Amino acid sequence: MEFKAQIIAAFLNGEIEGDADATVTTVAKIEEATPGTLAFLANPKYNHYLYTTKATIVLVNKDLQLEQPVSCTLIRVADAYAAFASLLELYQNTKQQKVGISTQACIEQSAKLGEDAYVGPFAYIGENVTIGKNAKIYPHVYIGDNTVIGDNATIYSGVKIYHECVLGNNVTIHASSVIGADGFGFAPSAANQYKKIPQIGNVVIEDYVEIGANACIDRATMGSTIIRKGVKLDNLIQVAHNVEVGENTVMAAQSGIAGSTKVGANCMFGGQVGIAGHITIANGVKLAAQTGIGNSLKVEDQILMGAPGIDIRNFQKSTIVFKNLPDLAKQVSELKKEIAALKANK
């Protein structure tokens, strides 16, 4: 498909500077753009690319001051990044959507499918399952008995959702993630052996949650493991039984939260973060990648790093000394000698 600068500017409520008939067929980053592409410039760090880019059209912020002439057509908008994101969304929505119920799916008779739902080949939908309107259930998805999936859900290929779980509206789960597997609960029994504690709770995932690929959200022993509204979890994340993750909290890949921990709202965790079980993390806490937290964090909005995690600036200062620890030890050892000499000389 082709789009003219004029059409794009009208859609974005922007102002054209240059050729209103300039035409693009796809999008690209400003530094990699080729003729026929549309790019954007939001970060001032990249301003210099504007004068060399081969993009045909570039979205820029309203207040951008040009330092030299440009060869591309500009469209000035209030927020170039947000405008670009909405174009991407438009572009994505023009793609053909999957529809229909495959005859190669296996849907138990007691299951209920919402209007305009898509169910792909080899999907399995268990007894008494409810699937919302416009939900998309890709091939090889497994949905256990009595589970509820809300409207507009997108459940990608190979996702496994155990029985009795409840997913809200507009939830997206990427391929091969597992929702509702048994929590890791065993009681020591005779002679160093372990006895399984049945996990009879479930997982509740609220509206607008997105979960990456190959992630795991375990079901509660009793009650629910809860992922609150707007949470975004990346790939390969572990959320153990009875955990609660607060609204709009974001976690990067390979992070793990141990059992019964309560994470606050609006937290941001880097990759490979680990949080111990049975603790509480305050709202707005930020943890750098690979941070380990063993105790509750009660102060909101603090930023920690390290294992165990401490204030990020302290951690950075301490790591600088850490690099030179052998030298510090040597200095101390020399000081001891000097003091011994001073004492002897008195």
Added chain:
Amino acid sequence: MEFKAQIIAAFLNGEIEGDADATVTTVAKIEEATPGTLAFLANPKYNHYLYTTKATIVLVNKDLQLEQPVSCTLIRVADAYAAFASLLELYQNTKQQKVGISTQACIEQSAKLGEDAYVGPFAYIGENVTIGKNAKIYPHVYIGDNTVIGDNATIYSGVKIYHECVLGNNVTIHASSVIGADGFGFAPSAANQYKKIPQIGNVVIEDYVEIGANACIDRATMGSTIIRKGVKLDNLIQVAHNVEVGENTVMAAQSGIAGSTKVGANCMFGGQVGIAGHITIANGVKLAAQTGIGNSLKVEDQILMGAPGIDIRNFQKSTIVFKNLPDLAKQVSELKKEIAALKANK
């Protein structure tokens, strides 16, 4: 279903204190219980909840001393936690079990299925596979040629078990775990390239092992990767080729064991632990979450923490100093000046 205190007490061999006709329909944690639920009290830390809980029935230890009157019915048993776990198990077993061989499964003719096995839709069972009695093979499971699955196995949806592997009785594997993929074996060849070393061994999983979701147990290069009896592995765990994990060892989520390492019996690893290849870990070793081990551990029952892991108390003491390293460095620098001044003043 409804259960009376009398029936529950009889089942648990306990003594009723209160209303023998008190009736419950489900279970809950003592602090979250509502009328009609049964809870338990095992940890003295939670004793105070006993006087405010809304649970109808609470299981308590025989020797618990009441400090004030309670409104719920008590059932006194030898071990309240174990009694509760056995009730959960009973509750779980009353649920309908999956049975039968789906006509939508693909089972090669040479495969043998044990009595009362369940094979769900879209499961694939390869040539010469043997499936034990009462085994449950959920939808989308893949079992490669010549693999043996023991009696009472539960293989959840999407588990992939490659060819030639051997699983014992009463093994449980959660969704999307991969058993028997190739070990990561490559030999350097010309010009920085790598040549694959064929992995012709297998994986052996002994009785009563439970493995979480999205975990990986690689097949051996030659011989077997072995998971001994009673081992419990959490989600997203990596066990590399030719590893052996000893009886009743327990590992929390996201831990990884590199190739050819031998982990002893009765070990306990926290989450995100990493163990190097070609080493030996003694029996009963405990590793805190995120610990890294690069060398063999020969002393049994030691508790380590840190990366690299050291005695947990030493690690904790060292991390306290680590937080103040810049201050320590400053002190040393000041001492140097003072000593220089002392020397000059002599």
Added chain:
Amino acid sequence: MEFKAQIIAAFLNGEIEGDADATVTTVAKIEEATPGTLAFLANPKYNHYLYTTKATIVLVNKDLQLEQPVSCTLIRVADAYAAFASLLELYQNTKQQKVGISTQACIEQSAKLGEDAYVGPFAYIGENVTIGKNAKIYPHVYIGDNTVIGDNATIYSGVKIYHECVLGNNVTIHASSVIGADGFGFAPSAANQYKKIPQIGNVVIEDYVEIGANACIDRATMGSTIIRKGVKLDNLIQVAHNVEVGENTVMAAQSGIAGSTKVGANCMFGGQVGIAGHITIANGVKLAAQTGIGNSLKVEDQILMGAPGIDIRNFQKSTIVFKNLPDLAKQVSELKKEIAALKANK
């Protein structure tokens, strides 16, 4: 199958020392070998096993000097390890290969399958997909619309490859890995919420790449996430959107690379390594297990360890001091007292 020493020596262009009619049926490690097996000896550390092994035939390096008589038959070759690997390969190739297109697969009409491709039961192949010659698509694989799979690819059971991705020739992907899921891209919107940035790029995987089980390679926001020729990635690895991994780089299990980072060629990462986003790692960099890298590494071939990663020898020296930090702090505190005493005494 049985193989005589004579045949094996001829195949490997080696020299027999002992019984040319000695016969083996399988292979084993030298320390675990039983009669009827063939083993190899490449690492001098294992030389002593040569005199006690029960292997019938042992491959050794041409220049090995015997220290005492051996009871097995030796075959001397230029490189015992390489020779053994080529025997393993031969052994593997004698196994029956999967062939044919299953009638229980779902292949969209517009998809094109190469000659001699295998497509297993319950595989799903989307619109306009191209599958190369001799490619093997195992059961439960999902291949999204417009994706291209090269010749001789091996895509194991349960792998999910999203739409528009491009895989080269001789690529192997192990079970349940996910290629092309959405990158983790969200823009903050009103009131602590996040708005999804559509991920319209793809994943490009070049020739001779091997990827382990349960790994994730996310699609680019725009453009491509690129895995260059000959790269080997282990299980449970995370490669985020717009990352590029250079030729023949090798990463062990559970490592993760954050978005837009460019990793050089011929790098080697241990397990559980974490690399921040938007940085560059020079060619030939080696990172020990659990290393964390937050900034670009511009020096080639350096070896780092720790979180944050520093030169491996410095890290090892610093960790020795770390273990004794409380003692170092105590020494400094004592020195302070001694200096105070010296000053007072003047």
